[in-house]
Amino acid sequence: MNDYRRPILLLCLIASVVVLASSATAADIPATPDGTVRAVSAGLADRHPEVLWHALPATYQKDITELTHAFAARMDPAVWDAAFGLGRRTTGLLRDKKEIILASSMVDAAGEKKADIEGGWDTMVSLLDSFFTSDVASLDKLKTISWESYLSTTGRDLMNLAAERSKASGDDAFDREFTAKLRQTEVEVVSSEGDTATVRVSAPDETPEEIQLTRVEGRWVPTDMAGDWDKNIAEAKEKLASMTDEEIQQGSMQAMMLIGMVDGMIAELETIESPEQFEQAIQGLLGPFLGGMMGADEGMMMEEEMMMEDEPSDEGGVE
Numbered sequence: 244m245n246d247y248r249r250p251i252l253l254l255c256l257i258a259s260v261v262v263l264a265s266s267a268t269a270a271d272i273p274a275t276p277d278g279t280v281r282a283v284s285a286g287l288a289d290r291h292p293e294v295l296w297h298a299l300p301a302t303y304q305k306d307i308t309e310l311t312h313a314f315a316a317r318m319d320p321a322v323w324d325a326a327f328g329l330g331r332r333t334t335g336l337l338r339d340k341k342e343i344i345l346a347s348s349m350v351d352a353a354g355e356k357k358a359d360i361e362g363g364w365d366t367m368v369s370l371l372d373s374f375f376t377s378d379v380a381s382l383d384k385l386k387t388i389s390w391e392s393y394l395s396t397t398g399r400d401l402m403n404l405a406a407e408r409s410k411a412s413g414d415d416a417f418d419r420e421f422t423a424k425l426r427q428t429e430v431e432v433v434s435s436e437g438d439t440a441t442v443r444v445s446a447p448d449e450t451p452e453e454i455q456l457t458r459v460e461g462r463w464v465p466t467d468m469a470g471d472w473d474k475n476i477a478e479a480k481e482k483l484a485s486m487t488d489e490e491i492q493q494g495s496m497q498a499m500m501l502i503g504m505v506d507g508m509i510a511e512l513e514t515i516e517s518p519e520q521f522e523q524a525i526q527g528l529l530g531p532f533l534g535g536m537m538g539a540d541e542g543m544m545m546e547e548e549m550m551m552e553d554e555p556s557d558e559g560g561v562e
Contacts, residue, residue: 292398300460366408
């Protein structure tokens with residue numbers, strides 16, 4: 244695996260761990276598996292994403308915090324600032340060129356989903372804008388970040404923003420597809436023995452799903468998470484600790500080159516004045532990239548064919 248991808252994978256691990264957690268506030272999380280799932284649903288329906296943090300076992304919270312701070316201490320500030328700067332510039336493009344992009348044939352190709360894209364555009368842009376200007380955009384703040392505080396402030400602001408934008412659109416999909424479904428979700432225990440349990444979660448207009456849970460330090464978490472937690476955290480810490488200054492520097496150079504390429508693409512798209520120009524620009528920017536990928540695939544196919552031709556045939560073998 245290329246060295247420059249290690250910091251990105253570590254960040255993805257941290258983010259996914261926070262998102263995959265489950266439940267309400269520290270004092271309100273029941274001791275039962277079904278009660279835990281109900282508390283999660285109620286907390287999120289009330290726009291309290293910090294419930295995700297409170298549902299985690301104390302050891303998990305400690306692992307995430309330590310890994311986040313260690314990652315931030317090793318990350319190149321220039322790369323971090325450039326990446327989030329690119330995110331803000333991309334968000335500005337989506338905001339400023341909204342009408343042009345939505346009028347393009349690329350969006351028309353979405354068919355029935357075009358209305359959903361148009362209706363959710365402003366919400367998406369606002370959420371991106373809030374994220375790319377939040378505390379995680381600052382590496383210094385990430386070095387000491389409290390995920391509980393982040394989720395209860397920025398996380399809740401993002402949920403409120405999504406709800407407000409959805410309501411203003413006239414088609415309140417946020418309430419219909421998220422809040423209302425969470426409030427109407429039914430949870431029942433299928434089986435429970437010791438520190439393991441299976442619950443059936445039934446949401447309106449959704450196929451019922453059975454979820455296996457494991458109790459860890461008094462908290463019920465998905466069994467897959469509990470089974471892989473120690474291994475994943477240990478591997479992440481080992482990868483972070485094993486990265487040399489030379490590898491980090493090399494990775495930073497590669498990342499800055501990639502960011503520069505994408506920034507150049509955004510700069511070109513910022514000059515478009517019509518849907519036709521947008522389509523031409525996209526084709527011009529992605530054409531060489533896609534062509535390179537197709538060329539690589541063709542090369543691999545030719546290599547495989549040559550290898551097959553070189554393999555000895557069973558026909559005519561010694562009897």
